Amino acid sequence: MTAALSSFDDLRASLGASLNVASMVERDGKIVVxxxxxxxxxxxxxxxxxxxxxxxxxxxxxxxxxxxxxxxNILLETARLTGMRGHSWQDLTATVAVGTPWAAMQRTLAxxxxxxxxxxxxxxxxxxxxxxxxxxxxxLRLRYGSLRxxxxxxxxxxxxxxxxxxxxxxxxxxxxxxxxxLMTGAFGTLGVITEVTFRLHPIPAQTRSWSxxxxxxxxxxxxxxxxxxxxxSIQAIQLRASSAGYALDVELATLPEVLTLQVAALDRLAExxxxxxxxxxxxxxxxxxELFAPAGGLIVKATMxxxxxxxxxxxxxxxxxxxxxQATGIMYARFPDGVAAKALVALRASVTAAGDGSVxxxxxxxxxxxxxxxxxxSALSREIKRRFDPNGILNPGRFVGGI
Amino acid sequence: xxxxxxxxxxxxxxDVEGATLPSGLITATNQLQTYECDGLTNMRALxxxxxxxxxxxxxxxxxxxxxxxxxxxxxxxxxxxxxxGALPAEGGVVISFARMNRILEIDIPNQRLIVEPGVINxxxxxxxxxxxxxxxxxxxxxxxxxxxxxxxxxxxxAHCLKYGxxxxxxxxxxxxxxxxxxxxxxxxxxDAPGYDLTGVFVGSEGTLGVxxxxxxxxxxxxxxxxxxxxxxxxxxxxxxxxxxVIAAGMLPAALEMMDRLSAKASEAAVHPxxxxxEALLLVELDGPEAEVNAQMAEATALCQKNGAWEVRLxxxxxxxxxxxxxxxxxxxxxxxxxxxxxxxxxxxPRTALPVVLEAISRMATEVQLRVANVFHAGDGNLxxxxxxxxxxxxxxEIALDLSxxxxxxxxxxxxxITGEHGVGKEKQQAMGYMFSEPxxxxxxxxxxxxxxxxxxxxxxxxxxxxxxxxxxxxYIPHPLETAGVAEFF
Numbered sequence: 001m002t003a004a005l006s007s008f009d010d011l012r013a014s015l016g017a018s019l020n021v022a023s024m025v026e027r028d029g030k031i032v033v034x035x036x037x038x039x040x041x042x043x044x045x046x047x048x049x050x051x052x053x054x055x056x057x058x059x060x061x062x063x064x065x066x067x068x069x070x071x072x073n074i075l076l077e078t079a080r081l082t083g084m085r086g087h088s089w090q091d092l093t094a095t096v097a098v099g100t101p102w103a104a105m106q107r108t109l110a111x112x113x114x115x116x117x118x119x120x121x122x123x124x125x126x127x128x129x130x131x132x133x134x135x136x137x138x139x140l141r142l143r144y145g146s147l148r149x150x151x152x153x154x155x156x157x158x159x160x161x162x163x164x165x166x167x168x169x170x171x172x173x174x175x176x177x178x179x180x181x182l183m184t185g186a187f188g189t190l191g192v193i194t195e196v197t198f199r200l201h202p203i204p205a206q207t208r209s210w211s212x213x214x215x216x217x218x219x220x221x222x223x224x225x226x227x228x229x230x231x232x233s234i235q236a237i238q239l240r241a242s243s244a245g246y247a248l249d250v251e252l253a254t255l256p257e258v259l260t261l262q263v264a265a266l267d268r269l270a271e272x273x274x275x276x277x278x279x280x281x282x283x284x285x286x287x288x289x290e291l292f293a294p295a296g297g298l299i300v301k302a303t304m305x306x307x308x309x310x311x312x313x314x315x316x317x318x319x320x321x322x323x324x325x326q327a328t329g330i331m332y333a334r335f336p337d338g339v340a341a342k343a344l345v346a347l348r349a350s351v352t353a354a355g356d357g358s359v360x361x362x363x364x365x366x367x368x369x370x371x372x373x374x375x376x377x378s379a380l381s382r383e384i385k386r387r388f389d390p391n392g393i394l395n396p397g398r399f400v401g402g403i
Numbered sequence: 404x405x406x407x408x409x410x411x412x413x414x415x416x417x418d419v420e421g422a423t424l425p426s427g428l429i430t431a432t433n434q435l436q437t438y439e440c441d442g443l444t445n446m447r448a449l450x451x452x453x454x455x456x457x458x459x460x461x462x463x464x465x466x467x468x469x470x471x472x473x474x475x476x477x478x479x480x481x482x483x484x485x486x487x488g489a490l491p492a493e494g495g496v497v498i499s500f501a502r503m504n505r506i507l508e509i510d511i512p513n514q515r516l517i518v519e520p521g522v523i524n525x526x527x528x529x530x531x532x533x534x535x536x537x538x539x540x541x542x543x544x545x546x547x548x549x550x551x552x553x554x555x556x557x558x559x560x561a562h563c564l565k566y567g568x569x570x571x572x573x574x575x576x577x578x579x580x581x582x583x584x585x586x587x588x589x590x591x592x593x594d595a596p597g598y599d600l601t602g603v604f605v606g607s608e609g610t611l612g613v614x615x616x617x618x619x620x621x622x623x624x625x626x627x628x629x630x631x632x633x634x635x636x637x638x639x640x641x642x643x644x645x646x647x648v649i650a651a652g653m654l655p656a657a658l659e660m661m662d663r664l665s666a667k668a669s670e671a672a673v674h675p676x677x678x679x680x681e682a683l684l685l686v687e688l689d690g691p692e693a694e695v696n697a698q699m700a701e702a703t704a705l706c707q708k709n710g711a712w713e714v715r716l717x718x719x720x721x722x723x724x725x726x727x728x729x730x731x732x733x734x735x736x737x738x739x740x741x742x743x744x745x746x747x748x749x750x751x752p753r754t755a756l757p758v759v760l761e762a763i764s765r766m767a768t769e770v771q772l773r774v775a776n777v778f779h780a781g782d783g784n785l786x787x788x789x790x791x792x793x794x795x796x797x798x799x800e801i802a803l804d805l806s807x808x809x810x811x812x813x814x815x816x817x818x819x820i821t822g823e824h825g826v827g828k829e830k831q832q833a834m835g836y837m838f839s840e841p842x843x844x845x846x847x848x849x850x851x852x853x854x855x856x857x858x859x860x861x862x863x864x865x866x867x868x869x870x871x872x873x874x875x876x877x878y879i880p881h882p883l884e885t886a887g888v889a890e891f892f
């Protein structure tokens with residue numbers, strides 16, 4: 001870390017003219033810097049790139065434990081890259097700086113009855129940038145798609161300080177490569193995103209959630225597929241699994257006058273499959289976040305086809321864990337420390353057997369292991385990383401395969 | 404460029420020795436001429452060879468040869484693209500997917516299917532219609548265009564306002580990289596670990612490799628579909644109705660607008676019985692019946708509030724079909740009112756519609772030309788058609804210049820140079836107007852990572868130094884279009 005320490009005064013001197021140096025401190029042998037503009041980010045990365053200093057990019061840090069740990073000389077915080085850059089509510093688009101907390105952005109958009117139709121973890125604290133870098137999404141994805149479907153443009157800073165724009169501010173646009181898709185979920189290894197433009201949706205007039213419980217996962221899994229196959233105005237579906245039993249949560253979003261009809265139809269569907277009635281349920285979709293609430297434990301994200309959700313849920317419970325799985329086939333599962341190691345191996349085998357899914361550890365991993373399954377990363381992905389960040393300074397090692 | 408040794412190697416790559424199947428290699432000049440252009444018919448280049456592989460392995464073998472000898476190649480589906488995406492490099496190789504047109508797997512419970520790239524767009528819907536599903540992206544060439552071409556161009560259509568573009572519906576790809584290696588991007592299950600290479604490949608216009616297998620998402624058919632036709636006295640009134648419908652929280656399946664000139668041409672061509680007006684608005688809503696009924700009542704009221712003097716709700720599937728037929732015939736119908744025309748494809752923020760239309764009209768008047776407008780009004784995608792007469796000396800140049808200035812106008816209003824036709828060969832220069840050098844250089848990082856030797860559909864998409872006297876051209880109907888097989892919009 002001596003290299004970093006000796007660079008601090010150097011960096012301060014080098015950037016002093018273009019950067020508010022008050023936002024630069026030393027902490028734990030690292031330079032911690034909080035730029036306020038895209039240009040300041042560019043000055044920092046280009047400085048670090050020339051000297052081959054590693055940068056870790058941090059928003060609110062809510063998901064900092066996801067992926068491999070990063071050994072960095074510089075901690076680049078996005079905390080001061082905040083605020084709305086524009087909300088063209090009549091065009092259903094908005095541009096926002098990446099350090100903005102998700103919920104703060106949503107409150108601004110809600111003034112015009114609009115939102116970015118995505119329900120990430122910890123919205124009050126998690127930043128727009130961190131959510132994009134980790135490609136987080138919740139149960140709403142079933143209806144509205146994931147971030148890749150909601151992001152229409154981006155401003156990014158490359159390792160060498162190049163500032164580039166991708167996409168634009170219109171929803172329909174096929175000019176050039178969709179670099180913003182490449183950046184989404186790249187864990188900050190290709191560039192620093194500074195601003196992003198979203199396509200917005202109107203907040204639905206009315207949403208109501210209903211639940212069904214069962215002692216077995218299979219009937220609920222069958223019902224879930226039937227609901228997916230229906231023409232109801234479904235907004236979100238999830239299957240909860242624990243040693244206490246299973247529950248299927250369904251959220252409808254439509255006009256108030258239509259809701260009653262749809263609830264009746266949903267009820268008939270439920271009766272025909274599981275022979276029980278719907279129970280109105282308040283806010284069941286916080287269940288994913290609740291999995292993370294107690295400290296400790298092994299938490300994984302597993303992906304699978306919808307048809308495999310019930311059987312993999314059963315397997316999680318059999319292995320001593322609990323899970324919340326969205327109907328799109330994205331599961332969050334938690335295991336107590338005692339059974340974690342064994343459960344991880346068994347779950348990976350179970351997901352592999354079910355199809356082409358994956359299991360990624362989000363918390364509680366043995367420090368020597370990789371969060372991702374054994375498979376490495378393609379030569380092409382390494383080449384993309386090398387082209388974007390030849391000195392390997394941006395979140396080095398953080399991502400799958402150590403890229 | 405292709406000597407006999409290379410041709411022999413290509414033949415060996417696509418023909419199985421001793422097999423009785425027709426050869427997969429075309430080298431005769433008269434046959435090669437079939438492939439010298441796509442839907443952008445004024446730009447032509449004769450390829451050195453066309454191969455028609457039957458399998459991924461054969462595609463790999465062909466691309467390896469191209470890699471070894473640094474021969475440019477381009478994949479081709481039905482050749483309906485409007486920006487020259489499938490235009491061959493002079494003397495290069497065309498990989499036709501005409502013989503890779505199988506649907507490999509249908510998985511209804513998981514709402515996906517796997518196809519080869521040569522499968523025709525509507526055949527995907529045909530394959531799943533019995534289960535109540537459809538494939539949402541619907542470019543108007545959909546009865547002939549292929550999924551492989553749709554993936555390359557990130558094809559849209561009238562219904563992408565609600566359902567998204569091709570990229571929304573591609574889950575996974577098997578791709579032959581420009582070095583001949585096989586790669587799988589994405590997975591049927593969501594969030595495959597690693598970079599979203601599927602996302603960057605879709606819409607890359609053949610410059611990053613060749614897709615050989617495509618996993619698509621399918622969508623449940625809505626319970627009901629309703630189409631409303633509304634007549635307005637001005638395009639700005641119709642545009643305001645569009646904004647009001649969106650602001651009311653509706654997400655129509657389609658929101659289409661035609662101005663007087665294009666409605667008139669369509670009427671002459673296919674007689675959809677349109678009211679004679681300055682702006683015609685078509686609102687399609689789909690979903691649960693009760694929801695659509697309620698929303699259609701509101702949409703109708705919003706049109707009337709903005710001065711619609713006739714609103715017509717199609718009562719039957721036939722009436723709906725007729726309304727759409729007129730809309731889809733708009734491009735080809737221009738031939739009825741003008742000897743020549745250029746179709747453009749620009750995007751603007753929806754709210755800029757009145758001011759941009761006003762500017763287009765002023766620009767057209769200044770050079771004494773007419774511009775007919777058809778647009779996907781919901782997402783701000785304009786298709787201005789510049790009408791002119793080639794027989795009048797100098798008019799074509801004026802028309803071309805006007806069409807490019809319209810694109811620049813779109814960019815100036817925060818929009819894009821293409822919403823669905825792609826950049827290809829046609830709009831290479833306009834890319835330089837929309838994106839800065841650093842933006843383009845960053846895209847090139849991706850390009851070079853995939854294709855370091857620049858052989859995958861080279862000299863497309865990115866701007867290049869304009870050659871002396873070079874020009875882009877007017878719209879000439881594709882043979883398929885004049886034959887009535889396909890329509891573009």
